[in-house]
Amino acid sequence: MRAHAHLEEGHPRPTSNPHLLAWVDEMAKMCKPDQVYWCDGSTEEKQRLIAEALASRALIPLDQKKLPGCYFHHSNPNDVARVEHVTMICTPRQEEAGPTNNWMEPKQAYQKLGALYDGAMKGRTMYVVPYVMGPARSPFSKIGIELTDSVYVALNMGIMTRMGKVALDRLGRDGTDFNKGLHSVADCNPEKRFICHFPQDNAVWSVGSGYGGNALLGKKCLALRIASYVARHEGWLAEHMLILEAESPTGELQYVAAAFPSACGKTNFAMMVPPGEFAGWKIRTIGDDIAWMRVGEDGRLWAVNPEYGYFGVAPGTSRKTNPNAMDSIRKDTLYTNVARTKDGDVWWEGMDVEPPEELVDWKGQPWKKGSKEKAAHPNSRFTAPMQNNPALSRFADDPKGVPISAIIFGGRRSTTVPLVVQSFNWTHGVYMGATMGSETTAAATGAVGVVRRDPMAMLPFCGYDMGTYLAHWLTMQGRIPNPPKVFLVNWFRKSQDGKFLWPGYGDNMRVLKWMLDRSAGRAGALETPLGFTPREGDLDLQGIKDADVAAATRIDLKEWEGELVDQAEWFRKLGKTLPPALEHQRQLLLESVRASLAAS
Numbered sequence: 001m002r003a004h005a006h007l008e009e010g011h012p013r014p015t016s017n018p019h020l021l022a023w024v025d026e027m028a029k030m031c032k033p034d035q036v037y038w039c040d041g042s043t044e045e046k047q048r049l050i051a052e053a054l055a056s057r058a059l060i061p062l063d064q065k066k067l068p069g070c071y072f073h074h075s076n077p078n079d080v081a082r083v084e085h086v087t088m089i090c091t092p093r094q095e096e097a098g099p100t101n102n103w104m105e106p107k108q109a110y111q112k113l114g115a116l117y118d119g120a121m122k123g124r125t126m127y128v129v130p131y132v133m134g135p136a137r138s139p140f141s142k143i144g145i146e147l148t149d150s151v152y153v154a155l156n157m158g159i160m161t162r163m164g165k166v167a168l169d170r171l172g173r174d175g176t177d178f179n180k181g182l183h184s185v186a187d188c189n190p191e192k193r194f195i196c197h198f199p200q201d202n203a204v205w206s207v208g209s210g211y212g213g214n215a216l217l218g219k220k221c222l223a224l225r226i227a228s229y230v231a232r233h234e235g236w237l238a239e240h241m242l243i244l245e246a247e248s249p250t251g252e253l254q255y256v257a258a259a260f261p262s263a264c265g266k267t268n269f270a271m272m273v274p275p276g277e278f279a280g281w282k283i284r285t286i287g288d289d290i291a292w293m294r295v296g297e298d299g300r301l302w303a304v305n306p307e308y309g310y311f312g313v314a315p316g317t318s319r320k321t322n323p324n325a326m327d328s329i330r331k332d333t334l335y336t337n338v339a340r341t342k343d344g345d346v347w348w349e350g351m352d353v354e355p356p357e358e359l360v361d362w363k364g365q366p367w368k369k370g371s372k373e374k375a376a377h378p379n380s381r382f383t384a385p386m387q388n389n390p391a392l393s394r395f396a397d398d399p400k401g402v403p404i405s406a407i408i409f410g411g412r413r414s415t416t417v418p419l420v421v422q423s424f425n426w427t428h429g430v431y432m433g434a435t436m437g438s439e440t441t442a443a444a445t446g447a448v449g450v451v452r453r454d455p456m457a458m459l460p461f462c463g464y465d466m467g468t469y470l471a472h473w474l475t476m477q478g479r480i481p482n483p484p485k486v487f488l489v490n491w492f493r494k495s496q497d498g499k500f501l502w503p504g505y506g507d508n509m510r511v512l513k514w515m516l517d518r519s520a521g522r523a524g525a526l527e528t529p530l531g532f533t534p535r536e537g538d539l540d541l542q543g544i545k546d547a548d549v550a551a552a553t554r555i556d557l558k559e560w561e562g563e564l565v566d567q568a569e570w571f572r573k574l575g576k577t578l579p580p581a582l583e584h585q586r587q588l589l590l591e592s593v594r595a596s597l598a599a600s
């Protein structure tokens with residue numbers, strides 16, 4: 001009962017909300033921290049927590065002249081990524097979690113994790129982290145409270161969310177609608193690591209990991225898994241999508257949301273710098289990872305970014321691939337598992353900067369230039385406030401959100417999927433999202449790997465049964481009088497000798513412009529059995545280099561016949577909740593492709 005003793009002696013608690021207080025007390029009783037600290041989100045508090053973290057070596061200082069307000073953290077080497085095999089959806093019936101999620105019965109999960117939490121915070125502080133996902137005063141936003149024994153997590157939550165007093169004010173003296181998140185690093189044992197979601201209780205219990213997606217409970221846990229469940233019941237969409245703003249030379253603003261799986265360039269696309277030929281065009285960021293989208297009074301789909309910062313992968317981020325990200329991470333940024341230079345700067349593979357002769361690698365070991373070991377962990381990260389982004393849209397914090405003209409799905413496919421194709425209609429668009437995927441290629445032999453289907457890039461993030469999720473997407477059509485147009489893109493198609501057919505990065509602006517013009521009904525296209533594709537001359541290709549546009553945009557019906565046959569197996573895997581309209585769509589496309597093949 002030390003926690004209680006401390007509460008009486010310590011500062012007065014910043015809320016009188018009985019529901020919140022009772023829950024915090026109950027969790028403290030189980031975890032037995034030495035003290036309970038309520039975060040207020042102030043600047044002074046941040047400085048104090050940083051000082052604490054420096055003293056305990058949870059943070060290591062970087063050169064404060066070069067990187068003001070930036071610090072380094074290295075995680076336990078056994079704890080460097082999301083852990084999908086121990087990420088659970090805990091619903092009374094397994095069918096509610098569906099065939100693509102891991103499932104645990106809720107009572108059993110509470111018991112199992114309760115035993116791991118018992119006394120796990122002895123000798124530690126329990127930080128109470130109140131936060132809002134979404135603009136502070138937006139009716140779309142949701143409140144969460146994360147209890148954590150990691151000061152690193154508390155500091156990250158301060159960057160990634162609107163954290164502190166703002167959330168308690170919103171919750172009010174009697175509010176009950178908040179996500180109950182409990183997190184303990186415990187002894188960081190991979191054998192005792194679980195991330196359990198209780199959609200019916202609006203609760204998340206995470207134990208045994210201090211890493212980003214497992215520990216920052218506002219992000220994947222609340223804003224995607226729990227929110228997707230809530231969104232289905234409330235009639236909206238919680239999606240793994242970036243949101244960007246495009247301003248044309250005439251000042252017209254258009255917005256798109258795009259779902260790409262992890263490591264397919266969401267952050268790069270959201271912060272894209274258009275090529276020189278696109279003078280007067282500006283791309284600005286609303287969000288780089290998550291979109292909450294609802295139907296507005298005007299019948300359009302409106303999106304907010306629930307997050308307040310960027311938790312981005314460092315390796316591969318460079319001046320060339322993403323200058324706006326590089327500018328976003330020079331101050332007030334936390335770096336996790338990157339490499340460090342002797343003079344307190346950061347370095348990673350793909351930074352496009354020659355490594356110095358010597359580095360300190362992500363584990364804290366000396367590293368010499370030419371070493372075969374990677375200096376930065378491939379999943380090393382930066383956590384940066386979105387206000388740092390020079391290309392941040394002035395509507396990024398708008399409570400209404402932004403109206404979406406186009407939804408883009410995309411994966412990493414070396415063959416078959418063309419550069420861009422527009423769906424015939426909403427159902428066909430949902431079908432495109434349902435069947436999208438990425439593949440692994442055996443680069444050495446050029447052999448094509450297995451396609452991992454990742455519907456709407458939500459496979460690891462959907463908080464309920466996937467077939468039911470796809471049915472929810474289909475029913476949204478009836479709710480959106482002015483739906484966005486839907487597109488499928490593939491920046492990663494390769495030639496037979498393994499070369500990318502499309503340069504990607506800033507040149508994706510050329511494809512984006514066509515999609516924006518299609519959405520506004522002012523660009524031409526070729527109707528194919530698989531949707532609308534740009535004809536020669538429909539894409540603005542002025543000044544493009546290193547592209548084989550004809551090959552990148554080509555639809556090979558023979559390849560598509562195989563693709564459509566292959567998709568049947570994926571649909572079988574989703575089981576009996578798969579909407580019949582999607583299987584029907586697949587058969588229609590297959591018939592149409594076979595008819596075209598027979599006629600040619």
Ligand SMILES: [Mn+2]
Pocket residue numbers: 240262289
């Ligand atoms: Mn993501």
